[in-house]
Structures are given as C-alpha cells and as structure tokens.
Amino acid sequence: MTPLHLHGVVLDETARAGDGARDLWVDEHGRFTDGPIADAQTITGWILPGLVDAHCHVGIGPDGPVELEEARAQGHIDAAAGALLIRDCGSPVDTRPLDDDPEMPEIVRAGRHLARPKRYIRGLPIDAEDPADLPGLVAEQAWHNPWVKLVGDWIDRDEGDLAPLWPDDVLRDAMDAAHAHGARVTAHVFGEHALPGLIGAGIDCIEHGTGLTDETIAMMAARGTALVPTLINVENFPEFADAAGEKFPRYGTHMRELYARASATIRAAIEAGVTVYAGTDAGGGIVHGRIVDEVEALADVGLGRDGALAAATVAARTWLGRPRIEAGAPADVLVLPSDPYADLGVLRRPVAVLRHGRVLAP
Known part of the structure; x- marks a missing residue:
C-alpha cells in the first residue's frame, strides 16, 4: 500500500x-x-475521523436476510459514503467472513435480534418461546458479540397495537447476564410502554425512542442510557401505518401520532442531556449509504452541526471503544x-x- x-x-x-x-x-x-x-x-x-453509523443492518434487505455477497455490497456502499465504523444492530447473517475485505467498514456486532414468536419481522430474530428464556439467550449472544439487540416492543396481534415483549424481572436478569459477559444491550422501541421496564432494568441504549415521555427521558438522562433515534427511518412511520390498513387501526393511529411528535420528542431528550448517536437503520427500511442524511437530521432536530458531527465521529468512536x-x-x-x-x-x-x-x- x-x-x-x-x-x-x-x-x-x-x-x-x-x-x-x-x-x-x-x-x-x-x-x-x-x-x-x-x-x-x-x-x-x-x-x-471516519463517520460512525451506530444503527445499521449489514445482511438484511427489503425481503429479509440476504446472501453474503449482497451483505458485502451493502458494506461497500456504507464505507464509500464515509461510514467507516458501524454498529450492526442485529443481523441474521454471519458477516465475520467479510472482515478481511479492505473495502468493508469496521463492524461492531450485536448478533441476532431476540424476540418472541410472531412479534418481529419473520426470519430475522431468535424467538424465545418462553419469556424466561431471555437471559440465557442474551448470555449466548453476549458470549460472541459486544452488543445484544432486543426487540422491546412490536405489534401485538391480539391487542392490535404496540406492546412490550418482556416482563420487568426477566429484563433485569437479561441485563445482568449481558453485563456479566462484558456486553452491552440495546432495544428496538417505537412506543411508550416498554421503555420504563427496559430503562429501569439497566439497558445501555434505546433505538428509535419515539415513545419517550418526560418521565422516561428523565430516567435515561439520570442513568446515562444512550439514544440512537434513526430519524431518517422515522420518516417511514406513515408508510408503516398505511401498511397496517384496516387490520390494525389502533396501531396505524399510534404510529401516526408517534411520527407527528417525533422531532419534539428527540429534541426534548437532547435538551434533557440524553446522549444521542447517529444511526440510519440501513437494511431496516432504509437503503445503505445515508449516514450524512442522518447527521443533517440530528443537526436540525437540536444537536446543531457540532453536536451532530460528534454524534457521528469522535463521541461515537469513544462510545464504541474504537x-x-x-x-x-x-x-x-x-x-x-x-x-x-x-x-x-x-x-x-x-x-x-x-x-x-x-x-x-x-
């Protein structure tokens, strides 16, 4: 060279x-x-310093898991766009064989999503048949990865709306299991109701966070829980609501409400001192290579240019230990x-x- x-x-x-x-x-x-x-x-x-995409999915495409060569192409797109370090926030594809590719970004992995049956996107998670199985599944993922990714809430087909997946006591045991292995835990959360249990259990990060309230924002700020709001993916919420159609009207209404107040919610978290990092959710409804769009969105929502650049460079690299x-x-x-x-x-x-x-x- x-x-x-x-x-x-x-x-x-x-x-x-x-x-x-x-x-x-x-x-x-x-x-x-x-x-x-x-x-x-x-x-x-x-x-x-190279940009950091702190919420990315190398190995997931519009129709679910992809072949390894398509995952390689996704990583090449991210790196060429300046995202030279990514936190792969849940993927069913083992991308470790790509680590020797000089055109790939460095990947900090979270293993596979952990969910309940029929409570996340088909083909992506490891499902816990019994909620009590979660700590063991977390320990297994933590053994192999520095992060573990939970699905904190998803549509409950019986209730027809977003609902938590895990009891509070199980979450506390799961966090203890991850931390005992030196791993950190994050969770997908769109709505309000899963947040108190996750934050109270000692989770390290929340993804999306559109359901944050004054109470849960204060909890995050006091505990040092990070937030990756994936603002450019939140722009898809009206589409998610439309896709629910007449089958889940409560969910559709809820998603539109979350979308309408999303900017104010994230701005309130920033103003309260919650630490925010830049993540696109590429592969989870967003095409790869859009990290600059997320940096600009964070600047506009309240971080300003200085804060948004730190959230995607020096602060994020320190957070991820790079x-x-x-x-x-x-x-x-x-x-x-x-x-x-x-x-x-x-x-x-x-x-x-x-x-x-x-x-x-x-």
Missing part, C-alpha cells in the same frame, strides 16, 4: 476553522505513524474540501475516504 501524507486541519474534539494545519503520516500498513515518510502521496484537506486519529490507529478518515462545522454538505463531497489507509472514494 502506498504511504500517505495528509495535510490539513485535523478535526478532533477541539479543532475548528481557526486551528492551523497539521501533517499526518500513514504507513504502508494503513496506520497512522510518526513521519515524515519519503515518497508518500500527499492528500490535502480538512481531516475528519480509536480516532492517533498513532498506531487505522487511518479511517474523511478528507474534505472545506470545514464541515461550517457546512455539513461537504460530507457528501470528500476529497478522499480512507479505510485503513486505502482510498475508497471518490
């Missing part, structure tokens, strides 16, 4: 437009190192033509996207 010389403003936690340019060096192994390096190729611009721009770390960066803190649109026009020192785009 050709060594690289990156020259420009390095956008870490503190750098802004007034900071001076620096020189970074990438060795033949694709890692940051001390320089200078003779005959290195120079790339100039604003240097930003390095940023530092000696020995993989050179996973975007080189941009101008300051993204002044205009997020430049994220769509990179000079170069580097994954482990390899130029992926443009």
Whole structure:
C-alpha cells in the first residue's frame, strides 16, 4: 500500500476553522505513524475521523436476510459514503467472513435480534418461546458479540397495537447476564410502554425512542442510557401505518401520532442531556449509504452541526471503544474540501475516504 501524507486541519474534539494545519503520516500498513515518510502521496484537506453509523443492518434487505455477497455490497456502499465504523444492530447473517475485505467498514456486532414468536419481522430474530428464556439467550449472544439487540416492543396481534415483549424481572436478569459477559444491550422501541421496564432494568441504549415521555427521558438522562433515534427511518412511520390498513387501526393511529411528535420528542431528550448517536437503520427500511442524511437530521432536530458531527465521529468512536486519529490507529478518515462545522454538505463531497489507509472514494 502506498504511504500517505495528509495535510490539513485535523478535526478532533477541539479543532475548528481557526486551528492551523497539521501533517499526518500513514504507513504502508494503513496506520497512522510518526513521519515524515519519503515518497508518500500527499492528500490535502480538512481531516475528519471516519463517520460512525451506530444503527445499521449489514445482511438484511427489503425481503429479509440476504446472501453474503449482497451483505458485502451493502458494506461497500456504507464505507464509500464515509461510514467507516458501524454498529450492526442485529443481523441474521454471519458477516465475520467479510472482515478481511479492505473495502468493508469496521463492524461492531450485536448478533441476532431476540424476540418472541410472531412479534418481529419473520426470519430475522431468535424467538424465545418462553419469556424466561431471555437471559440465557442474551448470555449466548453476549458470549460472541459486544452488543445484544432486543426487540422491546412490536405489534401485538391480539391487542392490535404496540406492546412490550418482556416482563420487568426477566429484563433485569437479561441485563445482568449481558453485563456479566462484558456486553452491552440495546432495544428496538417505537412506543411508550416498554421503555420504563427496559430503562429501569439497566439497558445501555434505546433505538428509535419515539415513545419517550418526560418521565422516561428523565430516567435515561439520570442513568446515562444512550439514544440512537434513526430519524431518517422515522420518516417511514406513515408508510408503516398505511401498511397496517384496516387490520390494525389502533396501531396505524399510534404510529401516526408517534411520527407527528417525533422531532419534539428527540429534541426534548437532547435538551434533557440524553446522549444521542447517529444511526440510519440501513437494511431496516432504509437503503445503505445515508449516514450524512442522518447527521443533517440530528443537526436540525437540536444537536446543531457540532453536536451532530460528534454524534457521528469522535463521541461515537469513544462510545464504541474504537480509536480516532492517533498513532498506531487505522487511518479511517474523511478528507474534505472545506470545514464541515461550517457546512455539513461537504460530507457528501470528500476529497478522499480512507479505510485503513486505502482510498475508497471518490
């Protein structure tokens, strides 16, 4: 691999437009190192840690699980769009054979969704026939993955609306099982009623969170529970409601209500101090490669440009335990033509996207 010389403003936690340019060096192994390096190729611009998509599904397509080569293509799309680190938030496909592909993003995995029978999308989860089986299933997933993904609520066909899947005591045992293995737990939650039990049980993160109330927002803020709101997927809620048709009218009405107040709900969580990260839900109703759309949506809903960039770069990398721009770390960066803190649109026009020192785009 050709060594690289990156020259420009390095956008870490503190750098802004007034900071001076620096020189970074990438060795033949694709890692940051001390320089200078003779005959290195120079790339100039604003240097930003690679974007993080904290809610992505590599291995899921519109019709369910996909073959491994299609999962590879999904990852290539995400990486070329700048998402060089993803938290795969539940997938039925074992994508570990793709880890040696230099054009794939780094994947932090959550294993398969855990649900109850007929309470999630067919073909995706491992189903617990008895709710009491959940802690054991969580422990199994935690043994193999740093995250575990629960389905916290889904439509109950008898009630005709969103309803929790798990009793509170089972959730507490499940969180203990995951944490004992050093794993963290997150959950899909659209509505209101599953949230108190999940947050009270010590869950580490909530996905979507459109049913948050003042009470559950306060619980999250006090406990340090993170939120990944997947705002661009929330835009699909009216379509989800329409698809319910006449069969589940209560569900349809509920989803439209959640959609109508979603921006205000997420803004209230931000204002209360809940930590928010950027995630697209690609594969779960969203096409891959849209991380910049989610960054812009987070900025508009209350994080602002600075907060939205942190939620998709330095803060997210720290949360997931991955390095940023530092000696020995993989050179996973975007080189941009101008300051993204002044205009997020430049994220769509990179000079170069580097994954482990390899130029992926443009």
